[in-house]
Amino acid sequence: MxxxxxxxxxxxxxxxxxxxxxxxxxxxxxxxxxxxxxxxxxxxxxxxxxxxxxxxxxxxxxxxxxxxxxxxxxxxxxxxxxxxxxxxxxxxxxxxxxxxxxxxxxxxxxxxxxxxxxxxxxxxxxxxxxxxxxxxxxxxxxxxxxxxxxxxDAGLTAYHAAAKAARRLTPRDRCVVIGAGGLGHIGIQVLKALSPAELIVVDRNPEALELALSIGADHGVVAEGKQVAEVLDLTGGFGAEVV
Ligand SMILES: [Zn+2]
Ligand SMILES: [Zn+2]
Structure with missing residues (x-):
């Protein structure tokens, strides 16, 4: 043996x-x-x-x-x-x-x-x-x-959430992803592939946001206190359709 x-x-x-x-x-x-x-x-x-x-x-x-x-x-x-x-x-x-x-x-x-x-x-x-x-x-x-x-596993987990969100998203919608880390950076790519919505990614780490923008995010928002106002700004004051 x-x-x-x-x-x-x-x-x-x-x-x-x-x-x-x-x-x-x-x-x-x-x-x-x-x-x-x-x-x-x-x-x-x-x-x-x-x-x-x-x-x-x-x-x-x-x-x-x-x-x-x-x-x-x-x-x-x-x-x-x-x-x-x-x-x-x-x-x-x-x-x-x-x-x-x-x-x-x-x-x-x-x-x-x-x-x-x-x-x-x-x-x-x-x-x-x-x-x-x-x-x-x-x-x-x-x-x-x-x-x-x-x-x-990390991919399946992110896919599960992103695919669920994608079913609700149309081209006029905005989707906020909180976190562009281990799972988030996969979720962003899945959302980009499955959904026509505009992607706004919020993370405390500016480097994670740079990565997010390079793999499909439309906007990166650094979470340092004013992130809610910034997301409202990016969505004409209405907020995102899916978070
Ligand atoms: Zn695992
Ligand atoms: Zn079985």
């Missing part, structure tokens, strides 16, 4: 530990083992270490943390046909069944028998990660796993 290095939660309020573990194998027909090319670090990882997820996830320690993963397909189960060894993939954070009522309604996130690698089962702070066929999405050749791994 070959081994790999993996970073594990060994106890709450304790440092993570690097350990040698067996490389996971594609034992089930829909299993996909991914050689990790990038694993994002999420604030949730800190919450896990503080024990905030212990009761909800019921995870048994030690286990491997990391839920924002991308890499190359290493091996696949007998039923997997849409990816093969060597394909670049990004990994949707949830493993879902595809057969329950929620999955069949397109509401996979409420799957009755889901697993969440990095949260309730072994995740991607490791050389290899076991996931399932439904969870791997092929990447365009121009993308590298390490560059996009964080989109697997």
């Amino acid at each position: 070959s081994t790999m290095r993996a970073v594990q939660v060994v106890g709450y309020h304790q440092n993570l530990e690097m350990r040698d573990l067996p490389v996971p194998e594609a034992t089930g027909p829909w299993d996909v083992v991914v050689r990790i090319g990038g694993a994002g670090v999420c604030r949730t990882d800190l919450h896990i270490l503080e024990g905030q997820w212990a009761e909800k996830s019921q995870v048994q320690l030690p286990y491997t943390i990391g839920h924002e993963n991308a890499g190359w397909v290493h091996s696949v189960g007998s039923a997997v046909t849409h990816v093969r060894e060597g394909d670049k993939v990004i990994v949707h954070p949830l493993i879902t069944c595809g057969l329950c009522r929620a999955c069949r309604s397109g509401d996979d996130v409420h799957c009755e028998s889901s697993q969440f690698p990095g949260i309730d089962t072994d995740g991607g702070y490791a050389e290899y990660l076991k996931t399932s066929a439904r969870s791997v999405v092929r990447l365009d050749d121009s993308l590298e796993p390490a560059d996009v791994a964080a989109l697997a």
